[in-house]
Amino acid sequence: MTDPRTGLEDGQRPASAGDARRGPEREARREVLAGDARRGLSGTGREVGHDEAGHLERLIDGLARSQPPRRAPASLEARVLAQIATQPWWRKGFIHWPIPARAAFLVASLGFIKLALAGALWAFDFAASTDISGLHRAGDAVSSTVSLGSLVLEAIPSVWLYTGAAVGFTLYAVLFGLSTFAYRTLYLQR
């Protein structure tokens, strides 16, 4: 049966938005697959002399292409329509809002823009009329903190630093190994 909206037969897939983004490798693959399709459902890769990986790719692709869409559960449509019916107007798209609400929203938006512009102008005037000693104080605080940090680092013997780094790295490696072991034994075995 042909879908009146998409013009597609049952089981055919509609074009996706990704079509335009597909690279040249996809086009090359299409040509190979078209050749395979002429030979049968899945093709016989050995006849065309491709390597095993390419042959497996074409087999899986053949299966994917012949796979019809899964039927959506009967409850889906009812769920969506019920959700739409119970949605308050402000949760719907702007186009579905009542006209007075749309008008009020536009007025409020214009007021907000005016307020934001007035606020920005006021902030600019304020910044221009006050001194910037606060910024100097903040800069001094940052440079003092940096100096203190470098003093502390210089006071610690370098052996301690290297030992600390080695201990940290060892603990990290042990944790990494343990998590790998746990994943392989507990998760992959399931």
Add this chain to the structure above:
Amino acid sequence: MENQAEFATFMHAYQDMVFSTAVRLTGNDAQAEDISQEVFLKAYEHFPTLRASPTAGGWLKTVTTRLTLNHLSRYRRRWLFFSEMQPDEGLDIPVPDRLLADLEADQRHAVVEQALRDLPEHYRVPLVLYHFEEMSYEAIAEQLRVSLPKVKTDIARGRSAMAKLLSRAGGL
């Protein structure tokens, strides 16, 4: 009310496609139904433009893929990390000339859907995006935020894993 009836027709035309994309990516019917519901609620918000758009199907597919990947993202870090450590098992069975050729179409479809469900997520997601959603390697790498070589490796391993699953199902 007329709008809702029109939307119901629209939904009827696309719901199988949306659900298929979601269920093949998640491997879970209940999650896929939740995601499909979310997709159509978004579609309803944009219905005035979508109703006459020839690219509505593409829009729905893109939104479904994005929402499903968002849904899976809480696990994504985990499988990205651990899939790096997977040994390359290879396909320890000969690659057959044909797959599932002896089965009736209905049986073949059911076996393929089951194999997709049974695939580990870090194989299923890139494999479905490539073979079922027909995205390029580059687009998949961009969507999953991983490198191009990793996408190619994961898809190749996913094919081998799927072939094994189909073999176990008696399809080879």
